[in-house]
Amino acid sequence: MREEKRIECKNDDVKEEKIAFEKIVVVGYALTSKKINSFLQPKLLTLARSKGISFVAIDQSRPLSDQGPFDILLHKLSGKEWRKALEDFRQMHPEVTVLDPPDAIQHLYNRQHMLQDVADLNFSDAYGIVRSPRQLVIKKDPSSIPEAVSKAGLILPLVAKPLVVDGTAKSHELALAYDQHSLQMLETPLVLQEFVNHGGILFKVFIIGEAIKVVRRFSLPDVSKQEWSKSASVFRFPRVSCAAATADDADLDPSIAELPPQLLLERLAQELRHRLGLHLFNLDIIRERGSKDRFYVIDINYFPGYGKIPDYEHMFTDFLLSLVQSKYKTNSAGVC
Ligand SMILES: Nc1ncnc2c1ncn2[C@@H]1O[C@H](COP(=O)(O)OP(=O)(O)OP(=O)(O)O)[C@@H](O)[C@H]1O
Ligand SMILES: O=P(O)(O)O[C@H]1[C@H](OP(=O)(O)O)[C@@H](OP(=O)(O)O)[C@@H](O)[C@@H](O)[C@@H]1OP(=O)(O)O
Ligand SMILES: [Mg+2]
Ligand SMILES: [Mg+2]
Secondary structure, eight states: OOOEEEEEEEETTTTEEEEEEEEOEEEEEEEOHHHHHHHSOHHHHHHHHHTTEEEEEOOTTSOGGGSOOOSEEEEEOOOHHHHHHHHHHHHHOTTSEEESOHHHHHHHTBHHHHTHHHHHHTEEETTEEEEOOOEEEEOSOGGGHHHHHHHHTOOSSEEEEESBOOSSSGGGOEEEEOSTGGGGGSOSSEEEEEOOOOTTEEEEEEEETTEEEEEEEEOOOOOOHHHHHHOOSEEEEOOOSSSSOOSTTSOOOHHHHSOOOHHHHHHHHHHHHHHHTOSEEEEEEEEOTTOSSEEEEEEEEESOOGGGSTTHHHHHHHHHHHHHHHHHHHHTTTTO
């Protein structure tokens, strides 16, 4: 149940005090148990409580409309049924902020579309340029891959990524293909992306509404020309970048480890937030080896592992309150 407490606020124009009501913010959540463990840590729950935010688990066996009332609905679950239930709920309850709209999230679950907004944006400013690697989608016959690759003019080596990201471990099983012939050993449907040497370090830019936090992570090492021209094979690799191990404290070459300029990241994040229609995501960004200001976005993840960022509890609770405050301002314009 929502509680209310009285607060006072001043209207500078008429210099008169009025009473407003500040609600306890109720955040309904529908998350996997893995996400609950990594995200809803005690330090988040404690800070949230002290700021008047309460997290309430959504019971997936009951209709959404029978639950609540919620101010905000936070979710990361898969399945058509769930998306439909959520869409219906959004229509019926426009007063609830759903983080985020199911269609906008779905857009990221297909690697063919995931980086399209980065490509369209063609971002460039005084601090650098940001692109997405050239890529090709193959939906059917693996034996057609070598010809399709040479037709498209893609340059080896290529990173092979499952087309659909559906939260399973398999959708994160990637491979590096060094030669044209081995390409037929890959499993379709997939995306083939040009491998960009980047010194083995990537930057994860975590976005929470308007706030951003960037961290370094270990990534795949560079591939030299001699190496790949000699290798005739496909090298399969497990998840490398989402390991909690940070590269922030490692002794690294400064030209590789230097974080992308904060202003560039802020502008990029702002653009992508609007284009994607999302509040909660991260970008995997690499700097092309040998360049200072040429960056590539290689992956975008919805509602990523925020629990791995030190102090995420402050960023996240501030964000939740800012959502409610901006709604309150819109609804009560002129009152206070
Ligand atoms: N185009 C590329 N050039 C160089 N390295 C790449 C490229 N694409 C992917 N990688 C490497 O492969 C790793 C995994 O790729 P990607 O991030 O696309 O996969 P993912 O399964 O979506 O990962 P996540 O766990 O972040 O969701 C990257 O972190 C990076 O180390
Ligand atoms: O496993 P973690 O909590 O760290 O979070 C990972 C998250 O898994 P989860 O949503 O099941 O938790 C992944 O989601 P799916 O693509 O598998 O849906 C993906 O977003 C990764 O990039 C996240 O790692 P990060 O990019 O933040 O390092
Ligand atoms: Mg990634
Ligand atoms: Mg990903």
